[in-house]
Amino acid sequence: MKNINILFVGGSKRYSFAEKLIEAGKEFGLTIKIYSYEMGEDLPIADIATVIQGKFFSSAEISWSLINIRSILQFHFMIKQYIY
Numbered sequence: 001m002k003n004i005n006i007l008f009v010g011g012s013k014r015y016s017f018a019e020k021l022i023e024a025g026k027e028f029g030l031t032i033k034i035y036s037y038e039m040g041e042d043l044p045i046a047d048i049a050t051v052i053q054g055k056f057f058s059s060a061e062i063s064w065s066l067i068n069i070r071s072i073l074q075f076h077f078m079i080k081q082y083i084y
Contacts, residue, residue: 018045039056054066
């Protein structure tokens with residue numbers, strides 16, 4: 001099986017979206033590994049994703065933080081989710 005790494009950055013409804021991505025991956029013979037860039041701990045997304053403790057979105061260092069994480073973990077996709 002091919003592995004696909006996906007990083008969620010911010011937003012809402014990550015859990016249900018992550019579940020759908022994982023299930024869709026199974027249908028296509030892919031292993032979907034979900035990561036979530038968070039400021040908090042003990043979040044529901046931790047049940048199905050690896051939580052990465054990140055910077056606040058207002059931080060001047062957030063861009064470099066995401067670049068460094070991407071280079072280390074080799075994400076295929078980074079998904080920014082907006083809160084409506």
